Amino acid sequence: MKINKFLALAFGLVTMLLVNSCVEDDDYTVPEVLVPAVDISTLGTRTTFASVISRFEDAEANGDDIGTWEFDAPLYIEGYVVSSDATGNFFEEILIQNSPDENDLADDPRRGLRIEINVRDVSNFYNYGRKVYVKLNGLAVGESSGVLTLGKLTGDALGQLEAFEYKDFVIRDPEVATIIPKTVAISDLSEQDENTLVKITDAQFIKSAIENTNSYAGEASDSFDGFRTIKNCESGATITLQTSTFADFKSFPLAPGKGDISAIFSRDFGDDFNVLVINNVESVNFTNEERCDPFDINDFDIVFEEDFTDGLTGWEVFNTSGSTSWFAGDFGSDFYARGSAFSGGSIVQMVSWLISPSLNFDAQDDEQMVLQIADAFSNGAPLTAYYSNDYVAGSNPSAATWIEIGADEILALPENTGFFDNEFDETGLVDLTAVTGNAVIAFIYDSNNATVSTTIDLGNVKILSPQ
Template sequence: MKKKNIISKNKSIMSNSNKFLTFLSVLTLTVLLASCVNDDDYNLPDLTINEPMIPSDKTTTFEAVKSRLEQAQADGDDTAIIGLDEELYIEGYVISSDRSGNFFEELIIQNKADDSDPASDPRLGFRVDINVASLSDTYEFGRKVYIKLSGLTIGESNGVMVIGKGEGSDVEQIQAYEYKDFIMRSNEVVTITPKVISISGLSEADENTFIQLSNVQINRNELNKTFAGEQDDEFDGFRTIESCEESSTITLQTSTFADFKSLQVPQLKGSIKGIFSRDFRDDFNVLIINSTSDIIFDNNDRCDPIELSCGIATTQGTNNLFSDNFETQLPNSLISGNGWTNFIESGTEGWEAYTSGGSNSSLGISARVGSFRSNDVSTISWLITPAINLDTQDNETLVFKTSNSFSDGSNMELLFSTDWDGTESGITTATWGVLTDAYITQDSDSFSSWFDSGIVDLSCASGTMYIAFKYTGSGEVDFDGTYELDDISIDF
């Protein structure tokens, strides 16, 4: 009986304890709810950014920083170092975004949101190298930032101006533990208006700035490609953007880490916005987009040239209509005579006769053209045959040979026209198509070899035809190379 009373007593104590714990739980929950809501006042986390207090007398311009670098380089230094005791700031706007993976551990900033007042305040940009990924989470496109230059170094990397930490003659990344001491966010986020410009109008001053190209398209020979997902795309994919208004091109550069790398390039024509820059080796100009939303190619009316393809013939004709091996030409003089039209549309370089031995030998006397170190902003040169009447015989063929001295950014095309009037003034207004079957030496070919065009069949064409060898330089005169031409023969 005594044992039973003890058990009942323990049960009573446990029951009272449970009731007390339940009471405490309800009381705690009530207090918590009351603390969260007070007269319908819902408090949100404070996400405001305190505007950095930057002394106005310590702020300098992008132009002044650029001049400081230029002065250092004139004095024989590769970089300009801003001393730790020198309190100095610049302010600008972020124009790059790594959200799509096409930029990595870098911010591109320019000094203005638009291109207003270009005379007194030229639009300029810098690349800021930072050892931090996902920078767009903090420094999004259009965000105004202040950069404290004290302790940083200004230099050039991959051909563009860059800000970072000095390491000898190099500019290295600002490290993750310190970058917020140098790059400060403003509350202000603005709309960035790109500078609308033609490809040929771009200059070094436009590097690291946001631009827009209009009435352009991807070259027709690359429409079957992705942005950067091809087997031979290593680190970056390079695709050719061509203007529909001028004979100018620029390279679209896409990282193989971009999330749109495997998408097919746009098939139509239109406008594209991006950051004007240089390739990794500083060989040629490139355009880098933040995302595919920067491309609006919505016009079906592409500006591709007419193409003529009769195929490759099995045998060369035995009756000659026109030929030239240039052996009668005077070396180092412009090609002339024999019915040729040697026309310089742009620049100072035309097709000239040359002779050379060694590893890059000519075939006796050959014709060549190139804009390398010409100091010409643009080079376009034509070498056009006399008229060939294709209606008086059948089975016409064309053969020639080409070589190059590192053609690099330059290009040679084999064109034809049936409506050119034979005058120099009419060349640029005539309709020129492409003879697509001929092989023209590529930049990847050995510079020491000559390559046969193949026996180009012309039998499917009719009328009076002019055939042109057209050379176009990219405008990068230290990168453009040379093409050589010889042993031309048109037969039936």
């Protein structure tokens, strides 16, 4: 009996030692199960991402939406997982690219593919950086939400891989690679970068996102996804960051500084515009406190301001073409002058002038103008701004002399090709130092012969003078 008790005690002590030896520095993470080596000789013949994309393009050329490998000998591709659903920002999918870094392969230019899998927490199995082999026979390739996607052919549609089968098609390799994103300018992003990890440098969230929403997707207006605009400081180019309202970090405050962001380049759910999607907030490295906002309003005196809370009082509206005009509107606490050439379900001819009261530009020096503008359904740039010293109130503005101002600043504003997001973006300083005497400012909405219908909401006009 004493021997048995001693053995039991000894066994308990040994067990405790073994358990403790598995724990280091209070890290109780479950050790990863070893992934066995893959005998690729059993998978068939290796092919390329380029060939997968060609299979889709060939099907499209023949009038089909989906390509398959129904009659091919066994084929497979190799890729690396660049997405993670650990924070809830991706759902029932993995994204793979054919190279772990920004370099093209010798026989396969750098590309990415999305794989739809009807399983949650799929990153527990296909973790970030994991090398995988994808058997193509029995799969199909098509477009889902505007990006190339692998799945199962379900009738004549592209469906998800189910829980009972996905591991037979997407096979893990022991290798977990270090993923190095491709550094690329926003303006240089293209279809070739879709479904891949990219890095945008010298970037920041636009000022209105920080001031008005200040969360990734935590506002009441964010139904399924939150959309926040990111701007490159040097070029002024913008792109939208899309965040799921199911993401763990949806209510986190937006990083207020500037820096770089690493994210998957994709398309929004409706395939209307380009987006970035991050795996986690650590992917946003906006740690430089010196933002590239064009100016500090506190350095100026406001000599004129119009926020349209009293409608268009004091302003003139004159159409030189068409009957659709600028009008006053409001939504919640936002007031604006709106121009839109979309009427009755179609684009109409519209050239409408919104003309300010006369202003004395000799009363102060070195004036600058700042505009706050929101847009929606953008399909062109209908807005221009001018000033005139000889416009006669109530007359046809075509008879006066007009000088354009703010062209670059207006064109640099983000384009919202989707529904109203109620985000008013602020221009940089529009130089008015050349304006003297009494002058008016005019904003012209021109539908370009009924081809442009972008909705423009002019929310605020400020004229400033340095302190």
